[in-house]
Amino acid sequence: MIGVGKIKQNTNVLDKPLSRGKQEVSLSAFAFLFSELVQYNQTQVDNIAELERRLEDAGYAVGARVLELLCHRDKGNRRETRLLGILSFVHSTVWKVLFGKVADSLEKGTEHEDEYMISEKELLVNRFISIPKDMGTFNCGAFVAGIVRGVLDGAGFPAVVTAHFVPVEGQQRPRTTILIKFAEEVLEREARLS
Amino acid sequence: MAPVAPRSGDAIFASVERVNAELFTLTYGAIVRQLLTDLEEVEEVNKQLDQMGYNIGIRLIDEFLAKSNVSRCVDFKETAEVIAKVGFKMFLGVTASVTNWDADGMSCSLILEDNPLVDFVELPDTCQGLYYCNILSGVIRGALEMVSMKTEVTWVRDMLRGDDAFELQVKLLKQVSEEYPYKDDEYSEV
Numbered sequence: 001m002i003g004v005g006k007i008k009q010n011t012n013v014l015d016k017p018l019s020r021g022k023q024e025v026s027l028s029a030f031a032f033l034f035s036e037l038v039q040y041n042q043t044q045v046d047n048i049a050e051l052e053r054r055l056e057d058a059g060y061a062v063g064a065r066v067l068e069l070l071c072h073r074d075k076g077n078r079r080e081t082r083l084l085g086i087l088s089f090v091h092s093t094v095w096k097v098l099f100g101k102v103a104d105s106l107e108k109g110t111e112h113e114d115e116y117m118i119s120e121k122e123l124l125v126n127r128f129i130s131i132p133k134d135m136g137t138f139n140c141g142a143f144v145a146g147i148v149r150g151v152l153d154g155a156g157f158p159a160v161v162t163a164h165f166v167p168v169e170g171q172q173r174p175r176t177t178i179l180i181k182f183a184e185e186v187l188e189r190e191a192r193l194s
Numbered sequence: 195m196a197p198v199a200p201r202s203g204d205a206i207f208a209s210v211e212r213v214n215a216e217l218f219t220l221t222y223g224a225i226v227r228q229l230l231t232d233l234e235e236v237e238e239v240n241k242q243l244d245q246m247g248y249n250i251g252i253r254l255i256d257e258f259l260a261k262s263n264v265s266r267c268v269d270f271k272e273t274a275e276v277i278a279k280v281g282f283k284m285f286l287g288v289t290a291s292v293t294n295w296d297a298d299g300m301s302c303s304l305i306l307e308d309n310p311l312v313d314f315v316e317l318p319d320t321c322q323g324l325y326y327c328n329i330l331s332g333v334i335r336g337a338l339e340m341v342s343m344k345t346e347v348t349w350v351r352d353m354l355r356g357d358d359a360f361e362l363q364v365k366l367l368k369q370v371s372e373e374y375p376y377k378d379d380e381y382s383e384v
Contacts (some may be wrong), residue, residue, distance in 0.1 A: 021216060026212055027210065
């Protein structure tokens with residue numbers, strides 16, 4: 001009979017129950033994987049800006065999915081419409097789920113109305129990474145910046161997100177700041193809603 | 195000094211720092227997506243994933259040996275058991291089972307019921323030839339090569355392709371004797 005072969009069960013991934021999100025892997029497994037991501041991208045680019053952009057794009061995809069997952073699982077399908085709401089969602093919920101703790105601080109920029117900063121003493125992704133001098137200001141936190149941008153974009157708050165090292169006195173390793181600069185329309189909408 | 199007893203996979207996993215498996219899963223997904231965009235050919239992506247796994251494996255073996263205190267394995271059977279019970283547990287938080295030993299004990303299957311790499315993943319029709327978890331085969335190959343075992347690791351069953359479990363076949367090709375890396379005549383007395 002034509003067409004009779006081994007019957008494979010193709011269970012649709014959407015039919016499987018969603019996991020509770022408590023499963024863990026070792027930090028070193030993640031660190032190895034992340035280092036391979038960075039190393040692979042280094043072979044594909046010629047300069048630092050390209051490398052940062054590629055890491056950010058990888059993070060963007062993660063962020064978009066994290067938003068969907070968390071909104072569905074933890075927030076009961078309610079979405080944030082206010083700026084402070086989405087920022088505190090990123091700073092607390094997203095950070096807690098991905099990195100096991102809330103971010104160290106969330107600040108509003110003093111110079112510009114549209115800038116906010118999330119700071120972290122040591123980003124999880126940068127734990128085992130040291131940047132050689134000739135790479136200047138490159139920060140693998142660009143991956144995390146991409147995650148934040150993915151979350152914000154998916155939630156309807158387009159923004160430009162970058163990661164920067166900020167040297168701190170008394171601390172050998174600089175802390176990392178994720179700088180979020182919201183688009184015009186976000187601020188206009190926020191002003192209308194207030 | 196009394197030899198330190200090898201630690202069980204659960205004990206080591208409980209003692210290492212851990213991260214959320216979803217971050218790991220999503221990062222791996224981002225890597226595979228990047229590779230598919232750059233390389234386009236599914237076979238190329240499989241090879242690249244294997245190579246990345248190999249690079250990880252050659253470094254992972256050091257951490258494995260340091261944390262697990264296993265002594266030298268007597269034979270390949272023990273090696274496979276150690277990988278399945280201690281290795282997988284220590285890094286991925288899941289255990290595998292070892293089955294399907296062939297007659298001379300040179301080849302076996304590692305079966306993974308639970309695989310953190312494939313949560314939320316579905317293979318589209320355009321990528322049916324992709325071995326999504328091929329990084330794992332590279333990791334095992336790389337790790338074993340650093341302890342003088344040349345192996346060939348292939349996928350027998352893949353849940354993303356409709357099978358009921360993940361099955362890796364590990365075949366020992368040969369045991370390489372440990373070589374002193376420097377030639378004798380490179381050294382000279384000053």
